[in-house]
Amino acid sequence: MKKSTILKAVAASLLVSCSNPKETAEPVHPENFYVVEKFADLQILRYKVPEFENLSLQQKELVYFLTEAALSGRDILFDQNGKYNLRIRRALEAIYTNPNEDKNSENFKNLTVYLKRVWFANGIHHHYGMEKFEPKFSAEYFKEALARVEEGKLPLAEGETIDEFYNLLKPVIFDPAVMPKRVNQADGQDLILTSACNYYDGVTQTEAEEFYNKMKDPKDAEPISYGLNSRLVKEDDKLVEKTWKVGGLYTESLEKIVFWLEKAATVAENEDQKAVIDKLIKFYQTGDLRDFNDYSIQWVKDLDSRVDFVNGFTETYGDPLGLKASWESLVNFKDLEATRRTETISANAQWFEDNSPVDKQFKKEEVKGVSAKVITAAILAGDLYPATAIGINLPNANWIRSHYGSKSVTIGNITDAYNKAAHGNGFNEEFVYSNVELDLIDRYADMTDDLHTDIHECLGHGSGKVMPGKEDALKAYGSTIEEARADLFGLYYLGDNKLVELGLVPNNDAYLAAYYNYMMNGLMTQLVRIELGNTVEEAHMRNRQLIAQWAYQKGKADKVVELVKKEGKTYVVVNDYEKLRGLFGELLAEIQRIRSTGDFEAARTMVETYAVNVDPELHKEILDRYAKLNLAPYKGFVNPVYEAVKDENGNITDVKVSYEEDYDTQMLRYSKDYSFLPSINK
Known part of the structure; x- marks a missing residue:
């Protein structure tokens, strides 16, 4: 939920x-600092991170490491939102950055808008309406543009030709009847078979519901969130969960996340916060949802740290059955006054x-255990980027909330950015x-x-x-x-x-x-x-x-x-x-x-x-x-950029924050620096 x-x-x-x-x-x-760019039905804003410069060096390091962990999971959401999203994004980026393309052609301009929408939605379906985007560039142009890309820069499967790649993606991108909705909620339909999200493969709604209902024990006072961190697939006529964990599905990104979390643990503000990070690392390594419960409980108990974060498989909107969680991250620190x-x-x-x-x-x-605070967002990632919530209440498990409480936050600087950008319209x-x-x-x-x-x-x-x-x-x-x-x-x-x-x-x-x-x-x-x-x-x-x-x-x-x-x-x-x-x-x-x-x-x-x-x-x-x-x-939103300042021995002496990066530059940089998953995730 x-x-x-x-x-x-x-x-x-x-x-x-x-x-x-x-x-x-x-x-x-504009003169308005907060407004960056407008395209299609979207507007890109930026937000400030007030008081960051007043954090201690240890807190700045913690924010920096947690930010790197947050950005390292970017590819996961693209793949969760649709099985072809990573291949499409990378193909579009290859065309967009190809110096041989005619940047003044209408097809290229329309492909640019389409790519920007794909970046924003983390896939080819609208982030809010769930319907598939309609490309304004032609299929013929797409085919020709793929052929102009330098060899080795397209996300081709082993032995796959460009023609085969084009024929695979053509209906996915251009046919409105193919994968029309990322999440379908229409009453009376098979919500899994009619949804394009990548949480199930070869499975019907009835099969999935029966699979997880059999697992549940109504007498279990401390249940796990069944199915939260896995893809349910049918192999050899049997239903199998492919768990998202180190060594499992999405391991390439999760290994990087764990790397940065381990660094964050070395500069934790206190033992409770370090325990939170350690338990999250353990969950990513085991994929065991009992470990996720342990992490969630420890996270709720950590009330004294000023820096906080969400990192993981958290919310279930992307699954039409409300079971499987999209990956997201938010790094933040407490706004003491608000x-x-x-x-x-x-x-x-x-x-x-x-x-x-x-x-x-x-x-x-x-x-x-109802704790509440106003926070300052330091970075948005996964299912909280570029579009973000302005309030969060976690954990989601009802029994944990009942026994241990919950954390409630309002994201003050995001709300402020909306308000500051909204003048005289x-x-x-x-x-x-x-x-x-x-x-x-x-x-x-x-x-x-x-x-x-x-x-x-x-x-x-x-x-x-x-x-x-x-x-x-x-x-x-x-x-x-x-x-x-x-x-x-x-x-x-x-x-x-x-x-x-x-x-x-x-x-x-x-x-x-x-x-x-x-x-x-x-x-x-x-x-x-x-x-x-x-x-x-x-x-x-x-x-x-x-x-x-x-x-x-x-x-x-x-x-x-x-x-x-x-x-x-x-x-x-x-x-x-x-x-x-x-x-x-x-x-x-x-x-x-x-x-x-x-x-x-x-x-x-x-x-x-x-x-x-x-x-x-x-x-x-x-x-x-x-x-x-x-x-x-x-x-x-575009995110701020954090730069670690180091001495001659490689020790961090400060962390600087800047706000100059534009939307295209940020998205291409993220695709270059944080693109860890293979284009095809089986």
Whole structure:
């Protein structure tokens, strides 16, 4: 179940100005430090790493080594997202860097945009919508360009000719019917056979579900996360797991990760942190998910270190069954000043649990180990790069959370980058109903969005309890229900006077901005991320539409929320914020019941009724209005660059951080310096 959230990232990404969209990639050179480049439906930003220079030399070294470990796993996600992704990326890069190519041809310009999208999505499918990219360059050009590449620079298999290579990739790239979706969530279909992700090979959904269900022991109080770190394949008519570990699948990258983790262990801040790193190394070496549990528990216990990190097979969105985890990494250190806010929230975790509208039988009698902090991201990698979450709550295993607690973080400098880049783009003026709501948003939205993220991560994911044996009962609907649960927990408490008492908001009007933004986004504006005629498939988007549509429909009789026309345009109007809060509480109680009891049919009905379908007329209107603003609906980041300064003996004397690297340069450098996996991973 995904515990990281892109809640505010979704809203913020719709608020960043950019140049007029064109088919060719267009560098942007504004005065705004944060804006780098715009292409297709994407905009590239950069973020600062404030206070890095004030870390101790030991902490800087630790960040540097952990950063190298993070970047060393880059190829893993490409391969997880699709079996041909590494070969396609490397072929495109060979063409892009070929000095003999005509850089002014339309085909080359369009191939450039396609490559940039592949870099961004870590594969040939959209990172959010999951649909396969449509190339604007011709298949004939691709074939001819491959033939012009210098010998030895294409990712050919042994004995494979360029023609054979082209014939293999042609339908994968150019035929819209081949591997059309990376993750398919359509009800009633075989979600594995219709998904292009590389977590299964020759296996049906029924076979995979039966395989893992047989492994599970409902009486096991400390279960492993079955299937988390493996590819399930059929060999000689038998199902076999190919484990991702040193000596197993992905060993080339994992060996490099372990190399840098071992260096990081030598400069750990304390023994607890060193134990975390050592246990992660052991897990990578054994592939044993019991070792992963040990690592997760030790990671939760490490509360005194300022530098922290995530590195590994973590989140399960990329698997349509929600079992297998994509590889990701985030290196960070605590923002001491901003953390005071999250510490206040976590210190009152028991009060929030006790006073939630959830049925008592589904509440935790004792909330344990809820730690929360605001962090500064030092590097983003894997499934957190270039697009990233702005909050994380881990570990995912419910029993570990119940017994040992969890860590909740808000990534402050990423949120700040979104906010700083979003100036004067006209988005709110186009979609917000009146000056009353605009004023509320101007005064309170940044504050309440941060708080919603904090409560979502610190408390929402850690709230409630799941009945024994029901952890994975919701199957493909689990991610949407879990995110809805955390969002609703945050929404419900944003309107509670307790936040005023704790000094987290200045008055009882602040939450109105968050409620309005949430309903506007869930009912209307997030539709700019979906092509006309498509349904909602991504779990976070489904979550937001589920909440907004359910509240809208349930409150219709009292006109709690309305969709009204003004000058021919549709707007959201919230007439009764107090009743809306009551509806959020009512839905939270039901969503928690579904999650706690593993009520699959109720989850299915809830999601399919409220979260999937789109009003085509409203959708077209929103897309038309948004197109006139010339904005990019998706945002991602280039990373800063770290340089180790060494003396004549090779000892590190300082670590410098710089921000000048552009998108193309960074991606090509990463492909050169961190491309460890073979092009074909069997």
